[in-house]
Amino acid sequence: MKSSRTVVDSALTALAPAIWGSTYLVTTELLPEGRPLLASLLRALPAGLILVIIGRKLPKGIWWWRALVLGVLNIGAFFYLLFVAAYHLPGGVAALVMSIQPMIVLLLGAALLKDKIKPIHLVSCALGAAGVALLVLQPNAGLNATGVIAGLLGALSMASGIVLTKRWGRPEGVGLLPFTGWQLTVGGLVLLPIALIGEGLPSEITGKNLLGFAYLGLIGALFAYAIWFRGVARLPALAVSFLSFASPLAATLLGYFVLDQSLSPIQLLGALTVVASVILAQPRKPKAKPEAEPVRQTSRESVQA
Numbered sequence: 001m002k003s004s005r006t007v008v009d010s011a012l013t014a015l016a017p018a019i020w021g022s023t024y025l026v027t028t029e030l031l032p033e034g035r036p037l038l039a040s041l042l043r044a045l046p047a048g049l050i051l052v053i054i055g056r057k058l059p060k061g062i063w064w065w066r067a068l069v070l071g072v073l074n075i076g077a078f079f080y081l082l083f084v085a086a087y088h089l090p091g092g093v094a095a096l097v098m099s100i101q102p103m104i105v106l107l108l109g110a111a112l113l114k115d116k117i118k119p120i121h122l123v124s125c126a127l128g129a130a131g132v133a134l135l136v137l138q139p140n141a142g143l144n145a146t147g148v149i150a151g152l153l154g155a156l157s158m159a160s161g162i163v164l165t166k167r168w169g170r171p172e173g174v175g176l177l178p179f180t181g182w183q184l185t186v187g188g189l190v191l192l193p194i195a196l197i198g199e200g201l202p203s204e205i206t207g208k209n210l211l212g213f214a215y216l217g218l219i220g221a222l223f224a225y226a227i228w229f230r231g232v233a234r235l236p237a238l239a240v241s242f243l244s245f246a247s248p249l250a251a252t253l254l255g256y257f258v259l260d261q262s263l264s265p266i267q268l269l270g271a272l273t274v275v276a277s278v279i280l281a282q283p284r285k286p287k288a289k290p291e292a293e294p295v296r297q298t299s300r301e302s303v304q305a
Contacts, residue, residue, distance in 0.1 A: 006235070010282055013231025014243040016224040021250030023220060024094065025258060027086045030212025032202050036083030037195035042213045044075050045188025047222035048181050055178025063171050067182040070168075073161035075187025075225075080194075081154030088147030095248030097151030099132040102281070104159035105241035112163050113237060120280055121238060128277035132248050134270025159241065165229065166237040176233075180226045235283065242281035245274045 031039050052058075059067045085094040103125045109115035170179050202209075232240050249271055255261040 006283055009231055009234045010239065010243065012227055013235060013240060014246045014278070016228035016231070017244045017247040018250040019220055019224040021095075021247040022254055023082065023216070024086050024251050025254050026212050026215060026220075027083065030208050030215075032205070032209055034087065035199055035202060036080060036087055037191060037199045038202070039083050039213070039216065040076070040079035041188055041191040041195045043216040043221050044079055044184045044191065047217045047225075048075075048184025048186070048188050050222060051177050051181025051226075052185055055175060055181055057174055057178040059182055060171070066168055068186055070161055070165055071183040071186025072190055073157050073164065075183050076190040077157040077187075078154055078161065079187060080191060081150045081157060084150035085147045085154060088144040088150065093136070094147065094151050095136050095251055096129075096132050097148055098155045098158075099129050099245065099248070100152065101155040101159045101244055102128060102238065102241040104156055105162055105238055108159060108163040109166075109237045112167055115236070115238065124242060124277045124281040127273055127280065128242060128245050131270045131273030131275075131277055132245065135252050135267050135274060136248050136270070158244070162232060162237050162241055165232050166240075170233065176226055176230055180222075180229050183229075184221055184225060239282050242278045245278055249274055 027039065082094075082098075085097065089097070106115075106117060106121055106125065110117050170176075228240075231243070252263070252267060252271070256263045
């Protein structure tokens, strides 16, 4: 029963990064060009405010600064760095750079959560990175220093957020929706002045832009982060981080089905390798120890016999 519940939790949690994999498509096809801060802001703040209003709970005591830290790491900084990477790198290259996240979670988990680093974890990290490379990296893919640095910092930000969320948990009596709302709101408020000063408002927002912002806010933030934090609470930190590989997998499949991009045998091999790395990293049901046979007490009569 516990094993089947873990499979369901893993599958539902993987849906979040799969949705985030559509960010590259939405960014290039629906959003205004060169507006990573605005995209990050409108993805986070409206969804966060909706959840805070629905949840009707605010942080108390130590949770004010914890919500600030988690909101910056999981939302504010990560959103911005993700969009910078998406604007400066092809979607596949951005996904490849950010595939270092499980390795960072592995190291932070050992330091902060006292998780043991097992050989299978190292194998999973190597398989995952190799699979992403086969899946998304093209021979003519260009590298941009700004995009690469943003991708690496984004991976560090999200990895830190996962581990700290696992370490701190949720305050007693606070449900998943308000907890998610705090972080989205904090992330959005942090981005608000930076976006207004750094980019300002676009002179024109089209209906296509509004559709893209609505999708990223309602589906990519409100829904996706709710099921993501649910998974962080129920699954090991490292297992959750490997589920993020669903993002480049979804990005590649969307490119194939929506943008008519080609899908080579090497990419299919990469997809299978990614799936294998995710499966290897998921928690397993411990083997049941065989029960010891009861010790038979020899009766006094049989001894005398």
